[in-house]
Amino acid sequence: MDTDRLPGCYRHPDRDTGIRCTRCERPICPECMISASVGFQCPECVREGSGTGHRQAANAPRTLAGGAVADDPHLVTKVLIGINAAVFLAGLLFPPLVVQLELLGRYVDYIGGPVEGISTGQYHRLLTSVFLHAEWWHIAGNMLALWVIGGPLEAALGRVRYLAVYLLSGLGASAFVYLLTEPNTPTLGASGAVFGLLGATVVLARRLRYEMRPVITMVVLMLVLTFVPFGGRLSVSWQAHVGGLLTGLLLGLAMLAPGPGGKRAFAQWGTCALVFLLAAGLVLARTAELT
Structure with missing residues (x-):
């Protein structure tokens, strides 16, 4: 025993x-x-x-992070999975939609002319690309990870804070991709945002004094799958995974730090604003470099 x-x-x-x-x-x-x-x-x-x-x-x-306790603590996770599934089906039925929403730095020549990217002002691609997937196994893997990792984290943070971590992690991941990859390389997928949730989960496990070895093992395994090439699979964007993970760690530290309600809320939303500004700064710096 x-x-x-x-x-x-x-x-x-x-x-x-x-x-x-x-x-x-x-x-x-x-x-x-x-x-x-x-x-x-x-x-x-x-x-x-x-x-x-x-x-x-x-x-x-209140939740562990100070958010309101909801009747359904996994509602936002279910909605996010539903949105990803709906966008995936829409892309299957109308392929040009994917071209207009994927993460693209400069432009790509498609049939009918070039498609412009972020450097020409299409900043919506930084977030819309987070809800796109290329194949059924691509979305299946990401949504399974979102359900397993996101459900408990949503219960601990509350709906609004959890959604903020997801979206800002996706934004941080996209900013890293835009900064560190070739500008004409299309990128898509929710894995950057999911890695952000994983980063926040590391902080949650530490805060609750859980055994850290299973969580650290999961992080290491997912990073190994990121960096070790396997033949025949879709190319993985390590920039998105690392960017999302770092963003999630930072947001998790802010969301789960103990303290008085008012000061804690100020620190939480102040950190969210800081992360947004940092991502915006990276995007603007890269755009200036490309134009």
Whole structure:
């Protein structure tokens, strides 16, 4: 028997956790933990301790990052998967759509004339490319990773903060690709944003005092798959993966740092603004170089 193993959440026994409810002391996972004035509480204790009116509003349950606790803690993840699937089907039915939305630095000569890119002002490609996929196995792999990694992270951050991490990680990944690849190389896929969620998950596991070896092993494995070539597969953009991972790590540190509510929210959204400005700076610098 492994005596060093962490206990399982009382509502989800298959999820090991090092956090306990400060009132009943039952072990709770990120999906069940609710921020309290001191530590975290389980949903039952929060319901028992909540009052009505102003007191209930003041004691509204919060996620680990300070966001509102939602009835469906995986809703944004489901919506993102739905959007990716819809865009993939639209691209199959109308292939020119992919050409107009993929990440492209300068231009590519297609039948009918050249297609312009970011350097000519088509900045929408930095985010639209995050929702594009080339093949069914390409989208299947990314969406499986999004569900496995994104679901628990959304429960821990809350919907708005989770969506911010996803979109900004995708933007950071695209900025790295634009900066470090040939300007006429088309790039697409959600893997940069997924790597960002993975980076934030590393911070989450550290914050919850989880065993870090499985998380670090996952990161190393995904990076190995990024850099080690395998014959016959779609070329992988290491720039997108590294850019997304670094962006997610930075945002995860900001989102999950402990502190008073007001100051923590300021630090969270201030970091989001900083990441956006850094990405914009990289994009503008690369555009100036290409024009």
